Amino acid sequence: MSQADPHVIDEVARLRAELDDANYRYYVLDEPRLTDADYDRRLRRLQQLEEAHPELVTADSPTQRVGAAPDAGFPEVQHAVPMLSLDNAFNEEEIKAFVRRVADRLETHGDPLAFCCEPKLDGAAVSLVYERGELVTGVTRGDGRTGEGITSNLRTLRSIPLSLRGDAPPDLLEVRGEVIMSHEGFEALNDRARESDGKVFANPRNAAAGSLRQLDPKITATRPLEFSAYQVARIEPQPGDASHSQLMARLGDLGFRTSRELTVVEGAEGVIDYCRELGEKRDALGYDIDGVVIKVDDLRLQRELGFVARAPRWAIAFKFPAQEETTRLNDVEFQVGRTGAITPVARLEPVSVAGVTVSNATLHNADEIARLDVMIGDTVAVRRAGDVIPQVVRVLEERRPADARAIVFPEHCPACGSQIEHLEGEVVARCSGGLYCPAQRKEALKHFASRRALDIDGLGEKLIEALVERDWVTTPADLFRLEAERLAELPRMGRKSSENLVAALEKARQTTLGRFIFALGIREVGEATAANLARHFGSLEALMGADIEALEAVEDVGPIVAAHVHTFFRQPHNRETIDDLLACGLTWEEQEVGERPQPLAGQSWVLTGTLASMTRDEGKARLQALGAKVAGSVSRKTACVVAGEAAGSKREKADQMGVEVIDEDEFLRRLARWEAGEDDHG
Missing domain, CATH: 3.30.470.30 (DNA ligase/mRNA capping enzyme)
Incomplete structure (x- = not known):
């Protein structure tokens, strides 16, 4: 048998050293440097070399044993029967x-x-x-x-x-x-x-x-x-x-x-x-x-x-194919999600992970980038498991090149140029140009037309997608410029459906300030908050001009919601879209601040179960407009509980405490009287 080539001897020594180091980091330090696939490749190569050159096999080769010695932090225990590995x-x-x-x-x-x-x-x-x-x-x-x-x-x-x-x-x-x-x-x-x-x-x-x-x-x-x-x-x-x-x-x-x-x-x-x-x-x-x-x-x-x-x-x-591999991070791009979330996406040297070629992976957010201490040019470990989006899970810092560059988070949305919000306590940065941003267009339009917003009958999800994909609609105002003849060209529309949609759009021009504010899609501004903003400021102009302090004075509006509202109305794109909507004829009846009677002022109400005629948020908004505070739990201070279908423990607790409980029909009768200005509670 011929003596092994010096290059083979050197390769065997190198592979053993790398595998021994990997075993130590994996079994002792719990800080693996090699992915499973990298380890398996090295071990198989060493096995091939030792099979070809049996004179190089030694008792301490990684092919002849399982792992590494235990850490001194715990007592050593001998296995009565060795815990061997498998081929x-x-x-x-x-x-x-x-x-x-x-x-x-x-x-x-x-x-x-x-x-x-x-x-x-x-x-x-x-x-x-x-x-x-x-x-x-x-x-x-x-x-x-x-x-x-x-x-x-x-x-x-x-x-x-x-x-x-x-x-x-x-x-x-x-x-x-x-x-x-x-x-x-x-x-x-x-x-x-x-x-x-x-x-x-x-x-x-x-x-x-x-x-x-x-x-x-x-x-x-x-x-x-x-x-x-x-x-x-x-x-x-x-x-x-x-x-x-x-x-x-x-x-x-x-x-x-x-x-x-x-x-x-x-x-x-x-x-x-x-x-x-x-x-x-x-x-x-x-x-x-x-x-x-x-x-x-x-x-x-x-x-x-x-x-x-x-x-x-x-x-x-x-x-099975490895779910984690190493590759080079070539660049980072920032994507805008349908709700405005800004996500950093790593552009990678293509690598096969779990049998699929991966060239992109999520970096989640700025906090995750800082935690990983990842830079452009780094060698990174990429993990893909199932339907989970591939993600960068760690950096091999010892392989960082001299020309590695820091990842800089943008200040303005890459899709529309609006300011990016980085609110305290939130890890996800977001674009503030909700009405204007093309990346958020479909979601913004779906929300704008929804039943609790402008309630545009016949304008469903598939139709919105068709309008956006044809570039017929880019902002909500474009909806009010649609013509029946053109709409009839769309698949499954026809003349009658087109005319009905145009009629629904005409009807939607007359709305309320609360619905209009809700339709704008300002982050964390639901129906009840929108109604409170409308009631507090009385006009859109007053709301758009409010500062943070004035916004925080509104019922149920805290610092985070106030910051969202303030930032939204400071974006030129959003204000232009609002002006465009008003120019299309959207109107509502404005009232003086505090003009509306508040027969439920100082009372605490609770809603429980499912209401057939309105959502929970709608019921909450109507009660708040009448002066009531709407609580999430029943106490002895509760004035009344409205019990819808499948009302549970809250109704039982109200009965035990002797708190008045009314059904949905009685709730609607009372709302009608109070909203008409009748002050009796019977």
Whole structure:
């Protein structure tokens, strides 16, 4: 056998050093530098080189062991049975080759072998030891032979039984499994971290591993962790179970959670069909998996097949395409959403992630850019899971080039030039040109025409989209310039529908100031707030000229809403659109401030259930116009409760307290009298 080329020796040494460093960062520091795909590529290359040059194989090569040594922060615990890793298959041909190897070694030439298949969970592997039915030890995987004792932390997981169920638990039981975090739990954890300026995790696996290694078990207890068992390492006395799947069912009886996706199949085709089906529903599982674990189901055959240095011969892991990859961030563009949200979008060097070519990824907002400390030119890790928009999850700072540039957030909307709002306490920046901004056009028009705004009958979502896509309508004022003859050219319109729409637009010209303010679509200004603004200022001119202090004096208007209203009316584009609407003939009856009688002044009312004749906001606005305060809960100070359909606990509480309760019909009768100026309450 010829001696290896010096270049091969150097490459082997480099790959070992990179993999050893990656293992240490992954298993010990919980700060991975390599994505799974990067790690797998390096490991496979090293395996190829060592297979071609067996003289280069050493006992400490990453191909011959599992992970890295444990951190000194927790006590070291020796595994009685090593926690070995699995060999990998990356395509269907490699699955077939595994099944052939197993069959050849067992010399089976008859019925196809049975294999137990289940998802390969992407979390943190742990081992649990029970003596006489009680949990005594919980240990991390560590390097496969020595792990970290984290029993106190694992006891906080509700999915781990502290005592085994059943009347006759085994004298000794060692269970292996994975601690994971669901997508829902992960998002909630990161949301809380962002609110408190805490650590935000890149993915659920990191979150699970980091949560397990907290020195204070009380912190671990607050994390949404789940344990799923996948193997029995030791059990005494030996049970009569003949298969791995039977052992998993026994674990379920003892109180453990096992995979609902666990299935026994026959032969290579059965395994491949399972892998395909699980791959198709991978995104809908609610938790991360990175492949399928395939095991010979018969325990006797497992013992006959035995082990190689680092893995069992009777099992293999089929790896799905990686959900995280590294690439270069070439530039950042700022997109305007349909509600005006300004989102920074990373333009990336195209890279395949989870089987899809990704060239764009969201950076969320300015706070996230600061947290990541990301710059243009950086090498970044990009994650894509299911239908989630690809996102940049971390920066490889050691690969930052000298010419990297900071990302600068714009001050004006890239779509319309209006001022961008950065309000205190809000992470999302927004364009303030709601009526004018082309990016928000369809949503603005839908809101403008909605029943609670101008109530333009016949102007639905599809028709608005058709008008905008043809550039017939760019601002709300353009609606009032539409002609029946032209509208009849649209698909499914016709002459009659066109004439009806023009008539509805004519009718909408006469409205109320409150409806008009609501139709403008000012952020966080609902029907009730719009009605309060109209009643307080009396005219549009007075409202448009109000300063922040004057706006905050309006009922139910706080600093944030006041800032939205003030900024909206300061944008020239918005004022031009309003002037255009008035020029199209939109009018309303104005009244002197305080002119309207307020027979309910000082009273507190509560609305509950569903009203058939109006929305809750409409009812609230009409009560407030009569002087009432509308509360969200019933108290002894409540004057009256209006109970609609499906009224619940609020009605019951009112009955208990002796508070007057009226139905919708009586509510409408009283509103009619009060709004007509009749002051009686009967």
